[in-house]
Amino acid sequence: MRVKRILQEKEAVIQSSVDLTLIDPLIEKYKNKKGNLIPILQGTQDIYGYLPKETFIKISEQTGLKLSEMYGVATFYTQFRLNPVGKYIVKVCHGTACHVQNATAISEAVEDALGIKDGETTEDRLFTLESVACLGCCSLAPVMMIGDETYAKLTGNKAVKIVKEIKIKESN
């Protein structure tokens, strides 16, 4: 049974919309290196924004890494995502400093404005909302990060305004 299931997944690879050749250089670079599993997954996620199922199979076949181990690692670390994400990832900081400065209100305001819950992606694939542990900008709490930009000393209204501005920019 097990063999058959893997075969079915292989078929899916052929039909998949993900361009698997993109990870060839990555596999070449890390093949046969010890401790390569996490860097390979990090590199794959850099390419696709998440870890497509098909890439697991390809990486496993070409490097000899076990699928079970790969899945174990991918689900252990919060960095890895198994589903596609939005163009903008809104990371609302929930570190201690942000928590005592009411980060919950920021999350709730953004959830309201985007109509999604923590961890979800909007239907137009524009935004993904994530709570993160600490962005290390504690003196400017509460903060959130969108892309590489950090927004400081937020209020619920300010956060919503920032998100809406991006939305407007994207619709133009």
Add this chain to the structure above:
Amino acid sequence: MKKTKVLVGLASCGIAAGANKVYNKLKALQEADKLDIELKITGCIGMCYREPLVEVIDETGSYLYGEINEEKAVEIFDKHLKQSEPVKDYIVKSDLFESKDDSFWDGQVKIALRNCGLIDPENIGEYEEHDGYIAIKKILEGKISQEQVIKTVLDSGIRGRGGGGFPTGMKWRFAYNNKADTKYIICNADEGDPGAFMDRSLLEGDPHAVIEGLIIGSYAIGASEGVIYCRAEYPLAIKRLNIAIDQAREKGYLGKDILGVKGFNFNLYVKEGAGAFVCGEETALMASIEGERGMPRKRPPFPAEAGLWGKPSNINNVETFANIPYILLNGAESFSKYGTEKSKGTKVFALTGKINHGGSVEVPMGVSIRDIIFKLGGGITDGKKFKAVQLGGPSGGCIPEYLADTIVDYDSVNATGAIMGSGGMVVMDETTCMVDIARFFLDFTCKESCGKCTFCRVGTKRMLEILTRITEGEGKEGDIEKLEELAYQIKDNSLCGLGQTAPNPVLTTIKYFRHEYEAHIKDKKCPALNCKKLLTYTVNPDTCTGCTVCAKNCPTNAIDGARKEIHFIRQDACIQCGMCFSKCKFDAIVLS
């Protein structure tokens, strides 16, 4: 005449506050005017609450400008840089006259942070000018033996700055004594404690100090391979570390036959973490470097015997390594003269929370917590009452106001039930609910527990359920006792530090704020007015303008009232969501 220097603080928090724009503006102005000044970037200056910061050093002295935006930058450029007239209104520190912010610097001794905010972290030359890489040269040229280096570190009395407080010299000696063909030295830069950013400041502001510390360590224990394990959430720190490593390699401080010494080889690289708090634990960190799930391993064997890839390994924290070059250059005494009997030297703290002067400060061990908060930190925001301070993150605890005279050293802090930790100091005022804080930390450790030990995996979950129940007004008689029982079981039956310390936030809040727990459970009240489900929302008739915004936003239609009439909240229909409170523009919704 010396060139006027202009430094812009470009660490993560400066950038978040808009320092990049200020830097670009100054750069554009300088280029347009062809003004002969030295415009440079620097790391964290420490005064995070005044970011973005710009420092001008001219022939008359130094002037630190705070809260600078593009317009203010233009003003400084026009007045100070072109006409030598400092803009007094924006100055937050100057060696020429007093400023109201001077208390922030009083009592600070900068050893680990000695170059932060002073040098350009992306330029190895500047580090070298500030005594950089002199310590390692001195060791190699003076043929100082490995034992002697270890002895100096031992004599300095430095203890692990990551939180454990184990003497660094002893750690090095263990690793030195274990013979092997390959040994590893690892820098733990996986600063996972929420509310702590000392290591980020250091890596972004002075990466070479950490690298030199690692080189000295590699020499002392005989390691040929080094890894800096840095969390991926710190992209700027990783970028600057990689720049610094490349520069150091080019200059011959890293690589083969370092500084011409035959057979002294040391390779160093940065390894990005993938987001797991437990990887701050040394054996879990090693598992993660090996590409596995970051789960702690059983000890013994200790890492000094069989660590990374089964080889003897030594692991220290960022701040520890940053102190090492200073100690080796200036002697053990230069470090051990600060501090208390059992905790030597200085410690960097990240001051955050409800405090006026949030930032990173470095003080000698032995200073009281009260002094740090009220002198350096400038007291509590909005004149509120100081309630407690949280030390040590999820492994630490809350120290109440009446114990604020506790001095900062490993043993005194441990005696309160908290831990020194890596240096996060989150200040809380009367509006912070201590039960909610305990719940917050348990939520964190519950999510971050790797799942290896049953008590940690399931126990934290059960504790979280009880705490959530209490904050939602569903607390039961006996809950406090159940929490305590679970806490001790988790402590006793967990393999690693995460589980062994996870209950600390709960135990310390029960110890010092039991009355708050009881108020939640028995009276169904939150004394800090923080737990939403336990609040009563009413309309203040004096300030209500009858704008109807609250009524429109109420999800259960619990608010009655017509336009321009005073509104009324029907308590039987209210679900305490707080929507009316956040939407009211006239502060007319009252919590009780």
